[in-house]
Amino acid sequence: MIKIxxxxxDIQNLKGKSATFLLALSNTKTADIEGITQAGIPGLIHLTPTLDAEFLASGEVKSLENIAETPKGVPTPALITRAVHLLKPFHALEFLDLGLEKIPQIENKIYGFNIHPSNRIDQHAQIDAHALFSLARSFGKSYKPKSDYLIIGESTPSGTTTALATALALGYDANEMFSSSFKNDPTNIKQEVVQKALKHIHPSDSILDKVSKVSDNMLIFTSGFLMGASENGYPIILAGGTQMAAVLLLINALTPNFNAExxxxxxxxxxxxDSHSDILGLLNMLxxxxxxxxxxFDFSLTNHPALKLYDQxxxxxxxxxxxxxxxxxxNGISKEEITQKVESFLV
Amino acid sequence: MIKIxxxxxDIQNLKGKSATFLLALSNTKTADIEGITQAGIPGLIHLTPTLDAEFLASGEVKSLENIAETPKGVPTPALITRAVHLLKPFHALEFLDLGLEKIPQIENKIYGFNIHPSNRIDQHAQIDAHALFSLARSFGKSYKPKSDYLIIGESTPSGTTTALATALALGYDANEMFSSSFKNDPTNIKQEVVQKALKHIHPSDSILDKVSKVSDNMLIFTSGFLMGASENGYPIILAGGTQMAAVLLLINALTPNFNAExxxxxxxxxxxxDSHSDILGLLNMLxxxxxxxxxxFDFSLTNHPALKLYDQxxxxxxxxxxxxxxxxxxNGISKEEITQKVESFLV
Incomplete structure (x- = not known):
């Protein structure tokens, strides 16, 4: 039968179609708080988005000798995206500099908007959310990929902490629904930071006033971008977990009857x-x-201990x-092919 | 991948599942207007729902010698539904008497509510829509099929005329969007009847006041039934074309944020x-x-001239x-099997 x-x-409409991969890169100084994230190298967490961009685009990290790893040796998910790109290249890989400490050394297109890394949310993030949202929306309206559809992903260390603070500030009952780069989420540190962040919120604050205090550039920009770009009619894939769900929650707060078709x-x-978070619960709040x-996909076909940790x-x-x-x-790429390609980066 | x-x-959730088939039967005296419908035997159009029910349930028509045919010999679509029921039986076949001239002579369950055939809409349909809608909603809340899901279809001669009048009375810009049992719709007669019907509508009428004047029992009852039954959580298939779209338009007028999941x-x-109607346009108004x-499915595998007319x-x-x-x-039944079973009724 035919869907009228x-x-x-709908997934069947994307089969075999070409995609542009756009990666939103951002630093929030929230990631400098000791123990809040394991998305990167201790002391150099701020380099994670830069290194992710370099590895995805070129297969090498220019700004550091080794690719971003967590303490137990779990390598960045950029390995997976890179492996797929080698097996079935994206039409284009493009990057958004949404406030980076260090610009990636790559030849790909990097859209720059003179955005600075945002502040620690426990000390007020100091984002001009009105200007950022408006800029992102205009950019989204003008952005048209030369492929059938667009995938937009992110690399933002401690982004689940700022996403949690964002959802709570907007009044969503979202405690314990956000994921973490840790298996055992350092809940106490995260909760303490979020609680401090929420103290800056006043009941009279507008929605954008609230996110200017407790959110991050990636989350605000991606919301505005989606609201603008979705008018263009091409399919857009929001690539991520609970952080991207928070992007949708922000859109929902601004426009409850948003057309997300x-x-x-x-x-x-x-x-x-993940039993420690609830992506379905977040999406059901929309x-x-x-x-x-x-x-x-999982790493059941590998014996590599670092990759096995994903499944744990x-x-x-x-x-x-x-x-x-x-x-x-x-696009018909098998689990075996992806597993082997990811493994090839680690030997 | 998994749909979150x-x-x-969603169609994949209904594969191989059991269904109860509930057929809503109704007469409106609108069908007595000369030349307005070909859904039945001239002069005996009012018997069509009764005969459809009898043929679907038993394979025989008790209340007439031959099954309902249109002048050119196009047999009722009940042939198709009956063929499917023989090839892969529904869990149950049940019937709703929503104002029949004649009760079908069958052993299946017929829900009766003491509803009378409604009047010609050009002369005011005289339906107590408030009472009927309220009754239908209560019945829907209490109705729980003993199968995985429910299919609700209808047999209501001249139902596309009353559906068109209903949509226009509710303010939808739906002219020329409604189907007809004719290939070449007798638009003049239909339009004249609908225009006369709409003259009874006053701007101050409530939604249910409007439908009490220009609609039919099937349309009003099915709307109320769906609003009640959809709270029960089991999947419900609205089985039909533009008439069933009008059922949804009435629900939409009453409850624009209706949860139709x-x-x-x-x-x-x-x-x-059908180039003479626009089911997609109607659904997009929701x-x-x-x-x-x-x-x-089509009749490309048959040579039977009466069945070929469907494809025309x-x-x-x-x-x-x-x-x-x-x-x-x-349920894995092939086009060949259905075609042969339908043909077997005609030899």
Whole structure:
């Protein structure tokens, strides 16, 4: 049978289609708080988005000798996205500098907007959210990929902390629904930071006033971008887990009757099955319907101890890994091929 | 990949599941207007729902010697639904008497509510829509099929005329969007009747006041039934074309933020491809999203001249034929099997 009212993001409509991969890169000084994230090298967490961009674009890290790793040796999900890109290249890899400490040394297109890293949220993030949102929306309206659809991912260390603070500041009952790069989330530190951040919120604050205090540049920019770009009609894949769900929650707070029929969220199995967070719960808080899919890929075919940790609940998502895995499946790339390609980066 | 937020009516969730088929039967005296419908035997159009019910339930018509045919010999779509029921029986066949001239002579369950046939809409339909809607909603809340899901179809001669009048009375810009049992719709007669009907509408009328004047029992009852039954959580298939779209338009007028996630509309290829009507246009007028599917079945495998007329645009839909065809496909019944079974009724 034929679906009479198909969404452009219904999975069967994306089979074999070409995709541009756009990676939103951002630093928040929230990541400098001791023990709050393991998305990177201790002391050099701020380099993670820069290194992710370099590895994804070139297969090498220029700004550091080794690629970003967590203390137990879980390598960045950029490995997965890079592996997929080698097996079935994206039409283009492009980057958004949404306030980086260090610009990636790559030849790909990097869109720059003179945005600075945002402040620690426990000390007021100091983001001009009105200007940033407006800029992002205009940029989204003008952005048209030269491929069938767009995938937008992110690399923002401590982004789940700022996402949690954002959702709570906007009045969503979202405690314990956000993921973490840790298997055992350092809840106490995170909760303490979030509680301090929320003290800056006044009941009379507008929605954008609130996020200017407790959110991050990636989250605000991606919300504005989606609101602008979704008017263009091409399918857009929001590539990520609970952070990208928070992007949708911000849109929902601003526009409860938002038309998300051109948008879908793609994430990993590790996020979907994570018992410490609740992506489904977050998406169900939206007043508008949206397509959302989780990859079924896991590392059951590898013996590499660092990759095995993914299946045990470390790392989970980032750099659009879940969307890259679904894109691979839609293009006939097998689990074996992806596993072997990721392994090849680690020997 | 896995769909994170599946609707219960997403097609893959209905594969191989059991269904109860509920057929809403109704007479409106609008069908007595000369030349307005070809859904039945001239002079005996009012018997069509009765005969459809008898043929669907037993394979025989008790209240007449031959099954309902149109002048050119296009047999009722009940043939299709009956064929599917023989190939892959519904869990149960049940009937709603929503104002019949003559009760079908069958052993199946017929729900009766002491409803009388409604009046000609050009002379004011005289339906107590408030009482009927309220009754239907209560019945819907209490109705729980003993199968995985419910299919609700209809047999209501001249129902597309009353559906058109209903949509226009409710303020939808729906002219020329409604189907007809004719290939060449007798638009002049229909338009004249609808225009006369609309003269009874006052701007101050409530929604239910309006439909009490220009609609039919099936349309009002099915709207109320869906609003009640959809709270029960099981999937419900609205089986029909533009008449069933009008059911949704009435729900939309009453409750624009209606939650239709448990409901889908299933119809035929003939309705979906009909150049004289616009099922997609009608569904797009809804403020709430809804799943809708069209069967791809046609009579390309038969040489029977009466069946060939379907492919030429006569008959198109009714007695839940489109939903029966999709139910058959979801249960692995082939086009060949259905064609042969329908042919077997005609030799």
């Amino acid at each position: 009212i198909p969404n452009s993001t 051109n948008i879908a969220l793609f994430t990993t199995k590790w996020v979907y099955h 007043d508008f319907p949206i397509n959302a899919y989780a990859s079924e 609940g470390e790392a989970k998502e980032g750099v659009g890994a879940g969307a890259a895995l679904i894109y691979a499946e839609l | 937020i599946p609707n219960s009516t 448990n409901i889908a509309l299933f119809t035929t290829k003939w309705v979906y491809h 403020d709430f999203p809804i799943n809708a599917y069209a069967s791809e 645009g006569e008959a198109k839909e009714g007695v839940g034929a489109g939903a029966a065809l999709i139910y058959a496909e979801l």
